[in-house]
Amino acid sequence: MRKKKPKYNQIIEAAVEVIAENGYHASQVSKIAKKAGVADGTIYLYFNNKEDILISVFEEKMGQFIEKIALGISKLRNAEEKLFKLIEMHFHQLSEDHNLAIVTQLELRQSNTDLRLKINQILKPYLTVIDDIIVEGTRENVFRDDLNSLLARQMIFGTLDEIVTNWVMKEQKYDLVREAPEVHAFIINGLSAKK
Amino acid sequence: MRKKKPKYNQIIEAAVEVIAENGYHASQVSKIAKKAGVADGTIYLYFNNKEDILISVFEEKMGQFIEKIALGISKLRNAEEKLFKLIEMHFHQLSEDHNLAIVTQLELRQSNTDLRLKINQILKPYLTVIDDIIVEGTRENVFRDDLNSLLARQMIFGTLDEIVTNWVMKEQKYDLVREAPEVHAFIINGLSAKK
Amino acid sequence: MRKKKPKYNQIIEAAVEVIAENGYHASQVSKIAKKAGVADGTIYLYFNNKEDILISVFEEKMGQFIEKIALGISKLRNAEEKLFKLIEMHFHQLSEDHNLAIVTQLELRQSNTDLRLKINQILKPYLTVIDDIIVEGTRENVFRDDLNSLLARQMIFGTLDEIVTNWVMKEQKYDLVREAPEVHAFIINGLSAKK
Amino acid sequence: MRKKKPKYNQIIEAAVEVIAENGYHASQVSKIAKKAGVADGTIYLYFNNKEDILISVFEEKMGQFIEKIALGISKLRNAEEKLFKLIEMHFHQLSEDHNLAIVTQLELRQSNTDLRLKINQILKPYLTVIDDIIVEGTRENVFRDDLNSLLARQMIFGTLDEIVTNWVMKEQKYDLVREAPEVHAFIINGLSAKK
DNA sequence: AATGAATGAGGATTCATTCAT
């Protein structure tokens, strides 16, 4: 399996750094190779093309991101707690890795529509985690029973995503995790019984 | 005033169509010129460079977008009604102009960081409209008094933006405006008194 | 005759100024038109094309330049005096009109080979003036009798031209006319009897 | 060292040929690449940009030109002999390489002011060689003691340059080297004691 | 497996010239 090879990870890490430092469009394959300490051609022994590097960056990093969140909420008993944990971990993980935050919130969004669709595929497991919380919350009557669950997911994800993007664009000057309770309250109230 | 000249608008309209059809990166100036029915060089009588076309597209289109919404809510009496109108009009306007929706939700986001900053400037008046509703809602006690208004704005905008983007990516197969009431309920409940 | 029309001269003068200020390659027709106070299209009522403007600039200015020198030396009795007057007037006239000096010594030389050949045609009368002095000097036995007159002319013109070019490139910081006696001595000695 | 690489020289040689054949302004990078038998992009592995090719052409060719002359005159005992050798070699070298003569005398002079300044820098060593001969000649009392040495250098260089340029413009139809003795006599006499 | 020199397609922009008014 290719992911076991050390150079694979070297290249992935180099790509995150290079993109965070230089921006998406100024991140040439040769720059990534240099930062990774390999020859340009070596990149192509591990990745099919440049797009494959970027997808793999997202895949690897979001894979860990999602896995940790999935694990973190698995021990919790109800939707409300799970949602809080998800928000907190979402914010926490991106707070901890500024480069990753820049890459996922700003730089990779400059990619073309094709790549963006692939990125969306990688996000699906995360959306599924959110969907599961919504289903659980509905069952627990924390959320109202006539909830449009697809819409609810978009509202949750859109809210979190916009908040993180704003934080990144403001150069991470404030504590993102501290916002979690209010965001949690906002979503819980938003999705609970109609007045 | 340059905006009065018919060719200026011809070029703006052509740019929206070309970008929606071909995607951001495949939208050459020559393609825009051809669609607009002018010579390549004529573009540069009305715009300084390619970036200026794109900024102007956003400026013109979002200017109208925001103006209409600002006008539409101005007659309404309270924050709740205004918020509903804003959501409805936000969805309605982008529903009516699929090309514009594609361009604003997907294509223009592929631009480089410089252009993105300029686009953010253009969005500011819209964020101000949202801010005003939040202030009004807080005064009317529709929203809770300890609301973090900046966060609230991010939640509202993030929610709307994500919902529209999903709709665009699903190729506008369903009626976006029909979602307005539930989104409205979500936001109102989210921002009202804590349990 | 086109040269009588006032706009013809306006354009010629504007061209000299624009080229001296901006350099040959940055001297667009539109800039010349603006400086001349006429519309771009008006240029083409008086000149066939851009090259024609440049040739005419040289023609007009060098025409006067040569005419004055020819007149200045006509009263003089012998080749030695004539040569001195020619050098002095050559230096004097270009000293008096810095813009013209810049244009003829530096800027017009950046033109393409075709234009340069036409410029050489215009210079011919000046070369003829030099040739006449050489013939006269040979007859007077001031110059040696086995002189290669074509070569002599090239030596005279090359010397004067290089000296003026150096003066222009050093931004005309010293008095060019003061060099005349030494240059004169150099040429006279150079062309006189072999040791 | 880049200059050892064979492609570097291939490109330099191709540039001389292309410029001599097509003229300065019609010498596209792609034409040079084709003549050199390399891809367009390869040019940029050896040169920073088009201007860098042109400067390097002059640098390489004039470097050799000057080096040979400096070497050729180094063995000689006095200023008079050195000057003769310099003239002869100046004429000889350009006679031997018609393309180079066209490029240095006509085409490269069409370059913009920036490039011209850089070309002047490259010429400096040659002017220094001339200066040294002038100093030596003055010491040897071959040249008069009140000689303005800067002016003398301009006279020498201007004379040689104009003679070569005329020869190039007359399509190299006669034997340039044959002119050397007379040019030498002209300069020696010109710079020797006043009558 | 690893290298890195070589490849070559692709596009924004300028500006001399025209011609309808």
Place this chain on the structure above:
DNA sequence: CATGAATGAATCCTCATTCAT
């Protein structure tokens, strides 16, 4: 005579990818 808006041809350089070593 005069205008000036419109035209459209023409080119340098970048960088993802290949392949001989």
